[in-house]
Amino acid sequence: MLMLAAMALVVGTGGALGAWILIRLIAIATNLFWFGRLSAQSVSITDTTVGLWIIAIPIIGSLIVGLMARYGSDKIRGHGIPEAIETILYGESRLSLKVAILKPLSSAVSIGSGGPFGAEGPIIMTGGAIGSLFAQCFHLSAAERKTLLVAGAAAGMTAIFGTPLAAILLAIEVLLFEWKPRSFVPVVVGVIVAFAWRPWLIGSGAMFPFVALTPTGLWPIAAAAGVGIVVGLEAALLSTSLYRVEDLFHRLPVHWMWWPAIGAIVVGFGGLIDAHVLGAGYQSIQALLDGSLTTRVVVALLVVKAVVWLVALGSGTSGGVLAPLLILGGAAGCLLGHLLPGGPGFWAMIGMAGIMSGAMRAPITGALFAAELTGHFDALPLTVTAAACAYAVSVLLMRRSILTEKIARRGRHILQEYSVDPLDLVQAAQLMTRDPATLPGTMTIATAATFFADGADHRSYPVVDDDNALLGLVSRTDALRWQVGEHPADTSLAETLSDASLLVAYPATPIGVVADLMVDSGVGRIPIVEPGSRRVVGILSRQDLLKARSAHRQSETGRARFVSPSSKAPETAL
Structure with a gap:
């Protein structure tokens, strides 16, 4: 833990620098594509005056991304977060230098040319690649590389959005697949280091501050639950639609390199309708929170942004999902906010918390992310309510999240539910077979060979002395080896067995330790x-270990009533 925490100091710095570089690359690409100048100054696509070129520019950018994916690395395609998850679980947390370079470049081209994406997915992949590459310079295990990969990813997210708590929770809920000090502490170190660098590299304070009073009482809580349910339904609809669009692209009779350019045609026409749907859309998020958009504009943003984002992402181009989800959830919350106390901007924030929770299956992250983004920590009870309701709707309607569905389509099932390993809860004394059959140490190897040849009930037996103390373990394989070995037939088992056969556990030993002993x-x-x-005093077999799994399953599915509702309480004297 201490070693990884020390290494996370470097990884956190790398993640922050990666975020700074990505932001500058997006600004350079935006200036080149839309204003024809070389500048790293942040600009808005809505200020451009390119006319009908607004259709062609996203197509040109998508052609470049397609070429980079085909002749560079196809790992740069997609959201970024699913690819990071897949690398963690199935790729021993090893990302290549090529991915670390091409992912931010391709994302900058995609977003800068009008792709309706945010920078969070690419920076999570880029920060993760920085952590993975640094880890690969040392003799570390796959689990230790995973910790540094996730530390880099969380550091990058912190540097972009200034949300250290949400970044830590995203690591726990989405990326780590464990809760251990070995991973938690280094991730926190990486995040805090990136947060410390942020004022120098990007800026300080909440990314989307706005002025609103948080309503209190029962009705706001009920309203937050209602908003959560609505955006939970929206998240399910968006996820289902995304993968249907992706299926349509897979049916096209052209190489996947051309798919982003085909999808960019829809993006271009969407930009012609409303230029606000192009690019990351951070100005649109701020406008939703400020409540400065008319209802007609919010509806147009909700519909057009959804269409262009679904088509662009389904085409396999490079970009993130978080910023578009914030816009779509915020637009839904803003529309509902016209009917609720507190103002449209406040409920846009609640919608953002809910849709992130519902789509990504990260309810705690979604609730805290909205509060950190805006600085409205007093709204946490309402963001938690909306996030929990959206999460519940998502779980009931979708088998997987918008992130894990992509991995499942590659034949790999991801379970985003944490539970304690039943093997770590039970001790050997609770499952062992008591007073097992044993063989005396005085038995000769000839007698033992005959015993196993005549059909022994088990493959191995403990060998004990007169006090029932363990001398070793003898198996059918040992008996067969003795028949062709150099040991005299009258040699006793006590004389034959060596200390190497003394594999033991104790009644208080967790059976997970026993399982590891069996494997080794x-x-x-x-x-x-x-x-x-x-x-x-007993013996544990592989079959006994399965009893723990069976008991755990029974505790999850078995139902019983212990108090009958028809039973009457005992009467007492007055």
Whole structure:
């Protein structure tokens, strides 16, 4: 833990620098594509005056991304977060230098040319690649590389949005697939380092501050639940639509390199309708929170942004999902906010919290992310309410999140539910077979060979002395080896067995430790002995280990009533 935390100091710095570079690359690409100048100054696409070129520019940018994906690395395609998850779970957390370079470049071209994406997915992939590459310079395990990969990803997200708490929670809910000090502490270190660098590289303060009073009482909580349900339905609809669009692209009789350019045609026409749907759309998020958009503009933003984003992302180009989701959830919340106390901007924030939770299956992250983005921590009870309701709707309607569905389509199932391993909850004494059959140490190897040849009930047996203390373990394989070995037939088992056969566990040993012992040794039955005396009190087999799984499953699915509602409470004297 301490070693990884020290290494996370470097990774956190790398993630922050990666975020700064990505923002500058997006600004350079935006200036080149829309204003014909070389500048790293932040600009808005809505200020452009290119006329009908607004249709062609996204197509040109998407052609460049398609070429980079085909002749560079196809890992730059897609959201960024699913690719990071897949690398963690199936790629030993090893990302290449090529991905670390091409992902931010392709994302900058895609977003800068009008792609309706945010920078969070690309920076998570880029920061993760920085952490992975740094980890690969040292002799580390896959689990340790994963920790540094996630630390880099969370650091990049923190540097972009200034949301350290939400970045840590995103790491826990979406990327780490565990809750251990070994991973948690280094991720926190990486995030805090990136947060410390942020004022120098990007800026300080909330990214989307706005003025609003948080309503209090029962009705706002009920309203937040209602908004959460609505945006949860929206998240399910968007996820389903995205993968249907992706299926349509897979049916096209052209190479996937051309798909982003085909999708960009829709993006271009969407920009012709309303230029606000192009690019990351951070100005649109701020406008929704400020409540400065008319209802007609909000409806147009909701519909057109959804269409161009779904088509562009379904085409396989490079871009993120978080910023578009914030716009779409915020637009839905803003429309509902015209009917609720507190103002449209406040409910736009609630909608953002809900849709992030529903789409990404990260309810705690979604609730806190909205509060950190805006600085409205007093709204946390309402963002939590909306996030929980959207999460519940999403779980009921969708088998997987918008992130894990992409991985599942590659034949890999991801379960985003944390539970304690049942093997770590049970001790050997609770599952072992007590007073097992044993063989005396005085038995000769000839007698033992005959015993196994005559059909012994088990493949192996503990060998004990006169006090039932363990001498070793003898198996059918040992008996067969002795028949062709150099040991005299009258040699006793006590004389034959060596200390190498003394594989033991104790009654208080967690059966997870026993399972590891079986895997490492290849022995299917482990004697359980008393500490000190080494007297055999039981034995654990592979079949016994399955009992823990069965008991855990029964606790999840078995239902029973212990108090009957028809029973009467005992009467008491007055």
